[in-house]
Every structure is written in structure tokens, then in C-alpha cells.
Amino acid sequence: MRLPLIAVLIGLSGFAGFGQTILVQPYLQPGGESTLELFDSKVVAWVTDQKPGEFVVEYGSSPAYGQKVAPDRRTLQPSAKQRYFTYSAVLTNLAPNSRVYYRVALGKKTVRESSFAARKTPDETVKFAVMGDMADGKTNSRAIAWEMAKVRPEFLMIPGDIVYSRGRVSEYMANFWPTYSNVRSPSVKNGFPLMAGTVFYPVLGNHDVGATNLGGVADGFGAFYFFHPPLNGPTNNPWNTPVVGSADQKAAFHKAAGPAYPGLCNYSFDNGAGHFLCLDANRYVPVTDLDLQAWIRQDLMRSKARWKMVFFHQPGFNSSKSHNSEQKMRLLSPLFEECGVDVVFAGHVHNYQRSKPLRFTPDDPRRLSASGLVHGTFRLDEEFDGIKRTRPDGILYLVTGGGGAGLYDKDFTDKPQKWKNDPWAVVPFTAKFYSERHSFTVVDMTPDKLSIRQLNDKGEQVDRITVTKP
Numbered sequence: 001m002r003l004p005l006i007a008v009l010i011g012l013s014g015f016a017g018f019g020q021t022i023l024v025q026p027y028l029q030p031g032g033e034s035t036l037e038l039f040d041s042k043v044v045a046w047v048t049d050q051k052p053g054e055f056v057v058e059y060g061s062s063p064a065y066g067q068k069v070a071p072d073r074r075t076l077q078p079s080a081k082q083r084y085f086t087y088s089a090v091l092t093n094l095a096p097n098s099r100v101y102y103r104v105a106l107g108k109k110t111v112r113e114s115s116f117a118a119r120k121t122p123d124e125t126v127k128f129a130v131m132g133d134m135a136d137g138k139t140n141s142r143a144i145a146w147e148m149a150k151v152r153p154e155f156l157m158i159p160g161d162i163v164y165s166r167g168r169v170s171e172y173m174a175n176f177w178p179t180y181s182n183v184r185s186p187s188v189k190n191g192f193p194l195m196a197g198t199v200f201y202p203v204l205g206n207h208d209v210g211a212t213n214l215g216g217v218a219d220g221f222g223a224f225y226f227f228h229p230p231l232n233g234p235t236n237n238p239w240n241t242p243v244v245g246s247a248d249q250k251a252a253f254h255k256a257a258g259p260a261y262p263g264l265c266n267y268s269f270d271n272g273a274g275h276f277l278c279l280d281a282n283r284y285v286p287v288t289d290l291d292l293q294a295w296i297r298q299d300l301m302r303s304k305a306r307w308k309m310v311f312f313h314q315p316g317f318n319s320s321k322s323h324n325s326e327q328k329m330r331l332l333s334p335l336f337e338e339c340g341v342d343v344v345f346a347g348h349v350h351n352y353q354r355s356k357p358l359r360f361t362p363d364d365p366r367r368l369s370a371s372g373l374v375h376g377t378f379r380l381d382e383e384f385d386g387i388k389r390t391r392p393d394g395i396l397y398l399v400t401g402g403g404g405a406g407l408y409d410k411d412f413t414d415k416p417q418k419w420k421n422d423p424w425a426v427v428p429f430t431a432k433f434y435s436e437r438h439s440f441t442v443v444d445m446t447p448d449k450l451s452i453r454q455l456n457d458k459g460e461q462v463d464r465i466t467v468t469k470p
């Protein structure tokens, strides 16, 4: 088939021929549900130009499908040159633990067909990946996508900095979708269409809200337009991402974002034996706010999950030189300990770091100093090694920010003298540091065991621990 000129012009990122141009190939999203009830649901979303199309999504427990749903459509037009329709279809009544097959069609033509794992019941094994600081449009992020596809995670947790450099719609089009969804010839150089079968759960990083004023950068806040998170976070509060702009701009923003604003800021969900809590840790979030802490406490305490994990962007414990004074999330450590959190994942620092299991008591839990530093008392578990001693006494804090953006402190790998005796890291809480190459985390979770591996962009395992419970 001879492609229309427009398809040639947009290259890999577009797909034309049915009357309109599909600018973002269909991708999976979690949708609004958080706890797993009798059935799971998911969202399939895609983006086109502004020629309307009669799309339909068929889905079911086999490639014969059996169920059918028409999508919702929103207008996304942040500037005169950026005119899109965003589509989303909610797939309901998905049996837990099942494989779900879907096909997005326009008339008789298939736009995408793929399959994914529905969420699991607490007795089942779950495989997921974690990595932040990813889509900068360069080859490293595409190599990571390629390697991650080989592992076949059911979903990916993204602890922030989803796209560089300011979370703009134009940057999603240039850097994000061509790496993880619109990939016609998957390869180590081109990336892999992971999002067709892997659910991405994004958490806001500083770069994702890097354009703060719609009056200055009209296509900022792109994450709110494209993602469909669980919608169980607090809504009316002063710590949502501030969106600045004229009244018209803000009205258009809210209409195009829908419940993703402020849903994306804070949310949680269950899958298998795990409870996953995602928090916005950006500058504007007052972690000492008692209402915010009450919501976190309620969310974590209400969960009966065997494993509790928390995801946010700026790590409280970090032995790199970069971002070392941004320690405010340490103030939540006592709360996490009280609520039985097992592992905390962050990004922001572009390498991999694993802490010793630790407990931390801030000197002044109610106040964040102007320097950003949080002093306090550490209690380190020096016995845990993740091999022979697998029951941690304290929380494991992981930094997994090697998803694609330029690496920090490449010479720190396996050189404890650099990260233990450095003036920025006076307490030796770091057990493993890997910064030579880009990398991502893979977790195999059963009710009794977490197997945590770090793989680099060549697929090499650079860290592995097992975590068990009594």
C-alpha cells in the first residue's frame, strides 16, 4: 500500500491511511480502579489528528474476543499547531489472573492487536519492572525498552521523569511514544512497543511538571492528558500540581485532562500480594502537612497486602553527589515504618542505588530546613545481604533512575570509598551502587518472597537480592 505523504512525513510516529492519522498507537493504562474486586478493568488509549474516526475495541479471554466497547474522545489542542483527539476505551469485567486479548479497529482495519495480564489475586506470582528518568529521545532509553521487553513484565512503575525535558506534549511526541509505543521495527536502536502489552504506571517527577505556566509553555503538563491512573487519591487539597495560566487555558487543560488531574498526583492500587502507593514528591508538595500524612497513613494501613511498596521521584536516601540535598522524603520514613512498608523506589538520580535495610528518625519531623537536608538518627541492618540473610530489619530504599537520561557518577560503581566517605553521604547506608550503564529493576513477587534484580542495557544482571518474610 502506498502511504499518503503525511505518513511519510511523520515517519515512525504516525500511521495513516484510514482517513485520519494515528499519531500514538493504542497503549494500555490502568484506568480508575485501585483495589481488586471481582473483576479487573483496563484502559486502552490512543491519539489521532482531528479527523474523527469510528473506532471500536474488541476484547476477551482469547483472540476470538467476544466483548466490544466504543471509546470516549477528548479534544487536545494546546496550541494552534497541536490539534489532537485523545481516545480511551474502558475494558471491563476482566477475570483476575487471566490473559486478555484486544484489538483496536477502525472499520474493518486493525489498528493494533495485542494482549496483557489482568491484575492478580494475592496468591499469584506477579512480575513487574521499575525505572525512572527515561524518555530523553536518545538511544539509551530505546536500548532499555528493548531489554525490558525480553523480561516481559506485566506492568512498569515509573518513579518520575517520564519524558524530557519539560513534560510537554511535543516532547511526548518526539521522545516518548516513538520509544515505547510507535515502534514499527523493534530493535535495540529503535525501542520496543512495550505499551501494547505492559501497563505503565507513571509518577510525577520534576521534569514532568517542568513547564509550570500554560501562558508560557502552552503544551506543558502532558502527562495529565495521556495517562489514566487509578482515581483513589485525595482531590481537594493544596498540594496538587499547581497549574498556572489564563482562565481559558486552565479550562481547556481541565477538559482535556479529565480526572487524570489531580488523579495522577497521588494514587495507589493492588496487584497480587502487593500494594503500590505512588506519591508526588515535587517541590510544591508539603510532606509535613498533617492532612497529606493522614491520607498516606490511611491508604497504607487499610491495605492488607503482604507487601507494601511506595514510589516517588526524589529519593530521601541517595549517595550520589547530584540531588543530595533534596532529602525531604526522609521525613516520611517514620510513617512508612509505622505502616509496614517494605520497599521504597525512587528515581531522579540517574543510576542504581540500593540501601541497607534502615530505620530513620528525623531530628525535627515537623520542619524542613531551607537547605533541604534532613538530619536524624539511622539504624542500619548490617546483617541483611539478600542472599543468605533475606529478612530485612527496616525498609529497603532503591534508586532506579537509569531509564535513559544521562548517567550520574559513572565512576561510583562498586567503589564504596566514593559513596561512603564522601562528604555528601556521611552515613554508610548504601549497600550497592551501579552507575556504569543504564539499567532497570525487575521484581518477581510471590506472597512470601520478593526477588529484585537490576538489569542493564545489555541485559546483564548487575544486582540481585531476595527479600522474605517470616
Ligand SMILES: [Fe+2]
Residues within 6 Å of the ligand: 160, 161, 205, 206, 207, 313, 347, 348, 349
Ligand atoms: Fe528528576
